[in-house]
Amino acid sequence: MNRGAEEDAHVTFTGVDMAFDDRAVLRGLSCQFPRGKISVILGGSGSGKTTVLRLIGGLVHPQRGCIVVAGHDISQLSETQMYVVRAKLGMMFQGGALLDSLTIFDNLAFPLREHTRMGEAEIVAEVHANLAAVGLSGVDDLLPGQLSGGMIKRAALARAIITHPEILLVDEPFSGLDPISVKRIEALLHRINRERHITMLVSSHHIPSTMRMADQVVLLLPEGPVAGSPAELQRSADPRVAGFLNEEREEEPRPETPGAMHEGAAP
Amino acid sequence: MSRSPTRDFIVGLFVVAGLGAMAYLSMNVGGYTFRGDGGLTLFAAFDQTGGLKVRAPVVIAGVRVGQVDSIALDTNFRARAKLNLESTLKLPVDTSASIVTAGLLGDRYISLQLGGEERYLQPGDEITMTESAVILERLIGKLIHSTDVQKPE
Amino acid sequence: MIGVVRDLGYAVLRFIDHLGKLTIFTGQIVRALVTPPVRVRVFVAELFNLGVLSLVIICVCGLAVGMVLGLQGYNTLVRFGAENSLGAVVGLSLIRELGPVLTALLTTGRAGSATTAEIGTMVATEQLDGLRMMSVNPIHLVVMPKTMAMICVMPLLSALFIVFGLAGGYFVGVNLMGVDGGTYIASLQSAVDYYDDVAGSLLKALVFGVLVGLIATYRGYTCAPTSAGVSSATTSTVVIGSVSVLIFDYFITALWGV
Numbered sequence: 319m320n321r322g323a324e325e326d327a328h329v330t331f332t333g334v335d336m337a338f339d340d341r342a343v344l345r346g347l348s349c350q351f352p353r354g355k356i357s358v359i360l361g362g363s364g365s366g367k368t369t370v371l372r373l374i375g376g377l378v379h380p381q382r383g384c385i386v387v388a389g390h391d392i393s394q395l396s397e398t399q400m401y402v403v404r405a406k407l408g409m410m411f412q413g414g415a416l417l418d419s420l421t422i423f424d425n426l427a428f429p430l431r432e433h434t435r436m437g438e439a440e441i442v443a444e445v446h447a448n449l450a451a452v453g454l455s456g457v458d459d460l461l462p463g464q465l466s467g468g469m470i471k472r473a474a475l476a477r478a479i480i481t482h483p484e485i486l487l488v489d490e491p492f493s494g495l496d497p498i499s500v501k502r503i504e505a506l507l508h509r510i511n512r513e514r515h516i517t518m519l520v521s522s523h524h525i526p527s528t529m530r531m532a533d534q535v536v537l538l539l540p541e542g543p544v545a546g547s548p549a550e551l552q553r554s555a556d557p558r559v560a561g562f563l564n565e566e567r568e569e570e571p572r573p574e575t576p577g578a579m580h581e582g583a584a585p
Numbered sequence: 586m587s588r589s590p591t592r593d594f595i596v597g598l599f600v601v602a603g604l605g606a607m608a609y610l611s612m613n614v615g616g617y618t619f620r621g622d623g624g625l626t627l628f629a630a631f632d633q634t635g636g637l638k639v640r641a642p643v644v645i646a647g648v649r650v651g652q653v654d655s656i657a658l659d660t661n662f663r664a665r666a667k668l669n670l671e672s673t674l675k676l677p678v679d680t681s682a683s684i685v686t687a688g689l690l691g692d693r694y695i696s697l698q699l700g701g702e703e704r705y706l707q708p709g710d711e712i713t714m715t716e717s718a719v720i721l722e723r724l725i726g727k728l729i730h731s732t733d734v735q736k737p738e
Numbered sequence: 739m740i741g742v743v744r745d746l747g748y749a750v751l752r753f754i755d756h757l758g759k760l761t762i763f764t765g766q767i768v769r770a771l772v773t774p775p776v777r778v779r780v781f782v783a784e785l786f787n788l789g790v791l792s793l794v795i796i797c798v799c800g801l802a803v804g805m806v807l808g809l810q811g812y813n814t815l816v817r818f819g820a821e822n823s824l825g826a827v828v829g830l831s832l833i834r835e836l837g838p839v840l841t842a843l844l845t846t847g848r849a850g851s852a853t854t855a856e857i858g859t860m861v862a863t864e865q866l867d868g869l870r871m872m873s874v875n876p877i878h879l880v881v882m883p884k885t886m887a888m889i890c891v892m893p894l895l896s897a898l899f900i901v902f903g904l905a906g907g908y909f910v911g912v913n914l915m916g917v918d919g920g921t922y923i924a925s926l927q928s929a930v931d932y933y934d935d936v937a938g939s940l941l942k943a944l945v946f947g948v949l950v951g952l953i954a955t956y957r958g959y960t961c962a963p964t965s966a967g968v969s970s971a972t973t974s975t976v977v978i979g980s981v982s983v984l985i986f987d988y989f990i991t992a993l994w995g996v
Contacts, residue, residue: 375871401873408871415868418859429872481872596785599793603894606901607940614829614904615932640933 327386328353328485328517329374334383336369343369347383349536349545356511356518358528361538362562367521368412370538371487374519375409376400388484405433408478408516409487414470416462422449422473423458429481448476452506468499472506479510486510488520492527500524504531525563537562624651625670628711629682629695630663635718637684637693643668645697650674653695668695668712677702683716693718763956767885770878777883784887788849792895795844800899803840804906807831811907812915821915825922826929828907833930833939837900838892839987842946845888845895846979850954853884854975857958858968866959881959885951892947893940900939938994945990946983953979 327350336344343366359367452472643651651670659665679700811827866876911917961971
């Protein structure tokens with residue numbers, strides 16, 4: 319990485335070790351996520367991509383290493399201290415994590431009511447604006463249980479960005495979606511990144527959208543991370559990288575031709 | 586949280602019903618009474634209380650008018666009871682207090698017999714005419730003793 | 739043989755570990771209690787979920803228990819010619835023991851398990867993590883109102899249970915068995931003392947509320963984030979809650995005096 323990118327690093331990992339009980343998930347992870355760009359954390363199941371996001375959010379603490387988020391060293395902050403840092407973060411969870419006893423409107427209004435002094439009319443306007451931005455209007459009075467998977471993800475996205483965070487953490491946005499919804503979410507994330515200049519950190523194992531969407535890719539391999547732009551990774555001579563890309567591609571149904579059977583290695 | 590006036594109302598009803606049940610049990614069934622600070626406080630000293638308990642009733646003509654607040658030994662080693670009575674009572678200075686038993690083997694309580702004087706007891710006064718509790722064992726002992734030493738005069 | 743002893747030792751250590759964690763958990767709830775904002779609407783909603791929704795089962799069971807007491811009490815007392823004390827027997831049994839204890843057991847089964855399942859599901863679906871990421875303390879928003887509601891609701895439900903029980907006993911004793919109504923009530927009123935009986939009963943209910951509230955929310959909060967974890971936590975709430983209520987019942991009865 320050149321010095322220009324280092325100055326623009328919004329989130330920095332340095333020598334991070336993370337283990338759950340006896341299982342080591344991350345070993346000596348060092349990488350940077352540049353400001354204002356979409357970075358995708360790519361890896362297979364269990365590679366630790368969700369863990370990276372949880373580390374950034376302060377939901378878990380590393381055994382070793384240093385994590386700097388928007389200028390704060392969060393490695394050993396207490397929960398109360400993390401609340402200050404989290405004001406700059408937004409997180410879109412894999413299952414949405416919407417409060418299932420509240421309507422969609424109340425779910426989106428929740429962070430505004432908790433942390434701002436906005437009047438009710440302002441809140442209504444803000445909620446409707448964000449719902450429209452993700453293409454979900456008219457679902458105010460529905461409960462999360464009444465929405466489809468794609469709609470839940472979009473509502474969760476709206477909730478994550480309604481407080482205008484600097485950094486958006488997105489956990490597996492494409493899991494469990496049909497190919498059309500995948501493209502829709504991809505376009506949404508792209509547009510929000512461009513319009514609002516939010517730094518996005520996305521964890522995913524969906525290679526095609528990763529290659530289309532990402533400005534930077536951090537590929538978590540068991541031996542260590544490999545970082546680079548999508549083009550660099552695809553051209554990479556490293557056999558493990560190529561092996562991963564091909565292996566994952568074989569298991570994915572192609573987005574352009576839904577229902578197609580497995581094809582051989584890409585030409 | 587979505588607000589529901591109906592639900593709030595029902596919760597209110599529930600709380601009122603529960604508090605009402607608690608009040609019923611406390612006052613109606615359990616006999617709890619609110620004692621304002623305006624009660625009439627009197628003292629009475631006895632040679633023997635016979636197991637008179639704190640909070641035992643004080644009774645005039647069978648009607649409860651107060652309770653025993655506390656019992657302590659005075660300097661003469663007599664049991665001095667502090668009585669908390671209704672503030673509206675007017676008791677003549679020669680009123681007497683005796684410790685009696687509810688039934689043959691029941692709890693002890695204090696019964697007051699009004700005197701005839703025109704001056705009334707003031708708060709903090711002492712009831713001077715007192716009759717101690719009758720201890721059943723002593724009574725039986727006296728009876729046995731008296732029959733033993735019965736001799737012609 | 740050694741395996742059994744080892745398992746026992748492990749179980750004891752794990753129990754002490756849980757006690758420690760529960761104490762820390764309680765401390766967090768107390769700290770949340772004194773931290774603004776005051777969550778009135780959530781608290782009222784929980785009063786509804788835990789209290790109002792338990793009303794039917796509490797009142798029906800109270801009535802049934804009172805009726806059984808009336809019947810059994812009468813049949814036993816009549817052998818000694820003491821059936822006029824039926825009011826006292828029914829009243830003292832309900833107020834001193836059956837009211838608070840049965841209310842606590844029934845509430846553990848209904849409201850306690852519902853609470854554990856609800857919190858456990860929130861853990862499994864990452865809703866609590868979602869709250870943390872929005873800088874909202876999940877203990878403050880979710881756990882503390884539920885616990886406080888349980889503490890407030892228990893004495894209210896216990897009092898209602900007792901009142902319905904007294905009515906059930908009255909119905910059986912007076913209307914069915916022929917005890918004089920006035921005698922029933924007079925015997926009840928003379929035997930029951932506020933300080934010895936009613937105050938102790940309400941205190942027991944309060945303590946049981948604290949117990950069940952803490953156990954139910956703790957098991958939900960610490961459950962494994964899977965559906966099997968939620969189910970196991972819910973069962974353990976009912977079991978541990980019920981056993982704790984009965985054990986504490988003994989100690990409170992002994993300490994409150996005769």
